Amino acid sequence: xxxxxxxxxxADPVFEAIxxxxxxxxxxxxxxxxxxxxHYVKQDFEYLNAFMRIYGTAIAKCQHRDDMAMxxxxxxxxxxxxxxxxxxxxxxxxxxxxxxxxxxxxxSAHNYIRHMLTAAQEGDLGxxxxxxxxxxxxxxEIGKRLLDEVKPDATHPFYEWIDFYGNRTDTIxxxxxxxxxxxxxxxxxxxxxxxxxHFILSCQYEYLFWDMAYTLEDWPVxxxxxxxxxxxxx
Numbered sequence: 001x002x003x004x005x006x007x008x009x010x011a012d013p014v015f016e017a018i019x020x021x022x023x024x025x026x027x028x029x030x031x032x033x034x035x036x037x038x039h040y041v042k043q044d045f046e047y048l049n050a051f052m053r054i055y056g057t058a059i060a061k062c063q064h065r066d067d068m069a070m071x072x073x074x075x076x077x078x079x080x081x082x083x084x085x086x087x088x089x090x091x092x093x094x095x096x097x098x099x100x101x102x103x104x105x106x107x108s109a110h111n112y113i114r115h116m117l118t119a120a121q122e123g124d125l126g127x128x129x130x131x132x133x134x135x136x137x138x139x140x141e142i143g144k145r146l147l148d149e150v151k152p153d154a155t156h157p158f159y160e161w162i163d164f165y166g167n168r169t170d171t172i173x174x175x176x177x178x179x180x181x182x183x184x185x186x187x188x189x190x191x192x193x194x195x196x197x198h199f200i201l202s203c204q205y206e207y208l209f210w211d212m213a214y215t216l217e218d219w220p221v222x223x224x225x226x227x228x229x230x231x232x233x234x
Contacts, residue, residue, distance in 0.1 A: 003184035003192065004133075004177035007199045011134070014203040018138055019145060021207065023214040027142075028150050030157040034093040040213035041086050041093075042103040047209070048078050050113040051135070057120045058128045067125065067179070074172060088160040107219060108212040112205035119198050126183040129176050130195035134202040137173045139165045 001009075008015075018024060023040075026032035055071040055078075062068045083097070090097045105113065119131040143165025146152070152159045184192050211217070 002177075002181045003195075004181050007130070007196050008137070010196065011200050011203040014200070014207055015138060015141060018203075018207050018210060019142060021210045021214070023210040024142055024146075026214070027158045027161060028146055032092075034095070035216060036213055037089040037093040038095055038100060039106075039216050041089050041097070041100045043106055043109040043209070043212065044086065045101050046103065046105055047109055047113060048082060050116065051132070052078050054116055054120045054128065054132060058125060061125050061128070070172075070175060070179070077172075085161040085164045088158060088164075092157050106212050106217045108205065108208040108217055112202070112209060115201060115205060123194070123198075126180060126187060126191065126195050127198055129180045129183070131198040131202050133173070133176050133180065133199060134206050136171065136176065138203070138206050140168065140171050140173045143167070 023032065023036065026036070052075050055075050058071045059068050062071070086100075087097055090100065116131050120128045123131075143162055145166075146162045147166035150156065150162065152162050156162070180195070184195065
């Protein structure tokens with residue numbers, strides 16, 4: 001069994017819990033509330049900014065141009081393509097996308113980003129791939145499963161979101177898995193265990209991210225807006 005299949009198998013309960021989460025079920029059923037969509041987009045905008053910074057860290061640690069090109073392409077994807085599912089949520093919520101940028105991070109998003117940044121700064125390319133992989137992998141599986149389950153057409157409120165993630169070909173998930181397997185095949189057992197921990201913890205944070213959006217998670221003690229931004233900026 002390849003390393004990527006091994007860690008996916010270990011994280012299967014989390015993948016299943018994510019698919020059963022009421023936010024994901026709300027996408028399937030088209031029943032999410034505007035405030036839940038807005039909270040998701042606010043947090044995901046900042047999360048993806050951090051994701052691009054981690055891609056930059058990965059490029060700095062690459063030894064080969066193929067790896068550099070892979071991460072560079074993903075920065076372009078986030079900047080120019082991944083705004084489409086955000087726009088779908090904003091359209092249904094009735095809020096312009098531009099109004100949902102630059103907000104403070106909620107606790108789960110803040111902690112998830114710190115987890116990824118720490119792994120990227122302290123680890124090597126394998127650690128970075130492992131810590132980033134659950135994000136594209138869970139979304140790809142959600143999209144594919146929703147396409148099969150819901151069979152949405154253009155009348156479904158979240159058709160564009162489901163189609164965007166479910167109909168992707170030559171996915172970054174497959175490319176990350178292949179590269180991670182190559183690294184795992186020639187590294188130490190200790191490193192493999194560390195990469196597995198990064199992966200599984202990121203899977204747990206993926207669940208918490210959906211939960212954060214569904215419950216409108218915020219910090220327990222309110223601050224004024226300026227102080228909140230200063231404290232919780234990624």
